[in-house]
Amino acid sequence: MTIASDSSAATTPTPTAPDPIDIAALRERYRIERDKRLREDGNEQYVEVQGDFSHYAEDPYVAPGFTRAPLADEVEVVVIGGGFGGLLAGARLREAGVQSLRMIEAAGDFGGTWYWNRYPGAACDIEAYVYLPLLEELGVMPTRRFATGAEILAHAQAVGRHFDLYRDACFQTRVSGLDWDEADARWVIRTHRGDRMRARFVIMSNGPLNRPKLPGIPGITHFKGHTFHTSRWDYAYTGGGPEGGLDRLHDKRVAVIGTGATAVQCLPHLAASAKQVVVFQRTPSSIDLRNDRPTDPEWAASLKPGWQRERIENFAIILSGGMVAVDMVRDGWTEAARNFRAIAMSDRSVLASPESIAAAMELSDARKMTQVRARVDEVVQDPGTAESLKPWYRQFCKRPCFHDDYLQAFNRPNVKLVDTQGQGVERFTESAVVFGGVAHEVDAVIFATGFEVGTGYTRRSGYDLVGRGGVTLSDKWRDGMRTVHGMLSNGFPNLIIFGTPQSGQTANFVHALDEQGRHAAYLITQAQQRGVRTLEPTLEEEAAWVKTIIESTRRNEAFLASCTPGYYNNEGKPGARGVQNSPYGLGAMAFFKLLATWRDSDRFSGLQLTFEE
Numbered sequence: 001m002t003i004a005s006d007s008s009a010a011t012t013p014t015p016t017a018p019d020p021i022d023i024a025a026l027r028e029r030y031r032i033e034r035d036k037r038l039r040e041d042g043n044e045q046y047v048e049v050q051g052d053f054s055h056y057a058e059d060p061y062v063a064p065g066f067t068r069a070p071l072a073d074e075v076e077v078v079v080i081g082g083g084f085g086g087l088l089a090g091a092r093l094r095e096a097g098v099q100s101l102r103m104i105e106a107a108g109d110f111g112g113t114w115y116w117n118r119y120p121g122a123a124c125d126i127e128a129y130v131y132l133p134l135l136e137e138l139g140v141m142p143t144r145r146f147a148t149g150a151e152i153l154a155h156a157q158a159v160g161r162h163f164d165l166y167r168d169a170c171f172q173t174r175v176s177g178l179d180w181d182e183a184d185a186r187w188v189i190r191t192h193r194g195d196r197m198r199a200r201f202v203i204m205s206n207g208p209l210n211r212p213k214l215p216g217i218p219g220i221t222h223f224k225g226h227t228f229h230t231s232r233w234d235y236a237y238t239g240g241g242p243e244g245g246l247d248r249l250h251d252k253r254v255a256v257i258g259t260g261a262t263a264v265q266c267l268p269h270l271a272a273s274a275k276q277v278v279v280f281q282r283t284p285s286s287i288d289l290r291n292d293r294p295t296d297p298e299w300a301a302s303l304k305p306g307w308q309r310e311r312i313e314n315f316a317i318i319l320s321g322g323m324v325a326v327d328m329v330r331d332g333w334t335e336a337a338r339n340f341r342a343i344a345m346s347d348r349s350v351l352a353s354p355e356s357i358a359a360a361m362e363l364s365d366a367r368k369m370t371q372v373r374a375r376v377d378e379v380v381q382d383p384g385t386a387e388s389l390k391p392w393y394r395q396f397c398k399r400p401c402f403h404d405d406y407l408q409a410f411n412r413p414n415v416k417l418v419d420t421q422g423q424g425v426e427r428f429t430e431s432a433v434v435f436g437g438v439a440h441e442v443d444a445v446i447f448a449t450g451f452e453v454g455t456g457y458t459r460r461s462g463y464d465l466v467g468r469g470g471v472t473l474s475d476k477w478r479d480g481m482r483t484v485h486g487m488l489s490n491g492f493p494n495l496i497i498f499g500t501p502q503s504g505q506t507a508n509f510v511h512a513l514d515e516q517g518r519h520a521a522y523l524i525t526q527a528q529q530r531g532v533r534t535l536e537p538t539l540e541e542e543a544a545w546v547k548t549i550i551e552s553t554r555r556n557e558a559f560l561a562s563c564t565p566g567y568y569n570n571e572g573k574p575g576a577r578g579v580q581n582s583p584y585g586l587g588a589m590a591f592f593k594l595l596a597t598w599r600d601s602d603r604f605s606g607l608q609l610t611f612e613e
């Protein structure tokens, strides 16, 4: 339950007259739309970007030919991944005085998802004042409320410089495997550059959306035109840059496959530059207003030390369903909470039981989505196109989008929407994308089809780990992850994992990474101070945490099952493994508190330890 108890008005007016929304009819419509999209193959509908498809994952931002001598040295901590997770781990470790630290990153620089995703219009629709980490530490303020991808990438690199993380960093280096050396209590890190580095601790922050995926559409390899994935935007082909101006597309017909958050951001730029754009939609996104604006210098000057953590936590509390005095961010993400509160304030009986709370949340959601659908009618001129662009599911079934130019793009004469009615593209020919028996001739196909989420952890990481006794992580987690706090796993000593499964999930993903960074720095520095040689969770503690995850997730099971397929509900197949790999079901803030309480107890409880002689 979410109540943001600021006294200012909710964005959606709360009518006192009987609600005109027929919830039963809406549920039925949602069910029909979901059922159209359910498919047996779930995650298997997508193909991995390897083999014939490996060029979709190549790094377009580095000069070819980089080489270096293999490394066989030793450091105290290796951090795998140079996105915000790795950077926050590095920052918190440096703050705690750890000097012997190496960052390993497949890309040519820090930045993670913002390194890869440089498509035109890339920006973050989580407010920059809560999304960009370490603003006070670096003494910087974002230029806008919603920062562009370029500004975020520059910030990531500034974090790297500020905390001296470029020292010893290995870029353009893909880890190929980790082996636990029991005799020495060290991890041996193998890479595609022939390295065999050693480290006492390894932090893996591989990212949740690091591996582009393609739909396994028949004929995908037959298409002879130009193709690329949005996370490897080919500016050599399109011209222009992240700000748009894609001048080389002026005589090109372009197909866009997918209408998720990425397509929403890049379509307006494609529409402005290409001769023709054909958008192939399987499920429409919900598009709400974004309301970007430059940072107000007076407001920035008025902030007191500690402001960022307070704002980040305020945002997370609201998103986790907690009570706050003031909704500091007041954006589209927190609006759901404001709307629920408005209902609860007008009728206190809705708080009487879990059922009445759930009903009020459903009503609040229905009002919001009715508003989102009405906005499509207001903006999109062609009634048929408008109808197709309306999302028929609850707002948080899929990632909500916030954009002020996406829907408008469909009013341009050069933009055409192909509504595949939940089925997706039928097939490719050498020169066309086919749906409903119609071949749409195009020069280029841009895959805005997202990233692997529900596939196995080691497949997404691109490497496996061999822990104590020769057990691999993929074997240990075959039927689902087994961890404590999503971060530690028995049989894999001195290994710390960052991510969402079995851990805390919030829309402000960087916040979760910062909490994990603080936890990792605590574990490592305390281990050093206490003379701990190895740490890992006991099997009992691990079993207890897995049980906690499963039980807490069951609370959301009915909601997820009612949703249209997507990566939030494991492509419509939650299943036992999906439930086990879920985030902590009581919300991110409860999870962060749980971690902090564990640290405050200062007892390393639930861990099995060995000590230096």
Ligand code: NDP
Binding pocket: 037, 123, 124, 125, 126, 209, 215, 216, 217, 257, 258, 259, 260, 261, 262, 263, 265, 280, 281, 282, 283, 399, 420, 423, 424, 425, 448, 449, 450, 451, 565, 566, 567
């Ligand atoms: P998504 O996974 O959200 O979207 C993929 C799209 O491809 C969906 O519309 C999907 O349809 C469609 N698709 C898949 N297969 C087919 C097919 N066979 N035929 C037609 N369409 C198909 O990927 P995105 O890259 O858009 O976004 C990934 C995530 O990245 C977001 O959810 C968000 O977390 C993050 N992001 C964040 C941003 C921010 O502002 N912070 C901006 C951009 C991305 P369907 O829905 O039916 O599966």
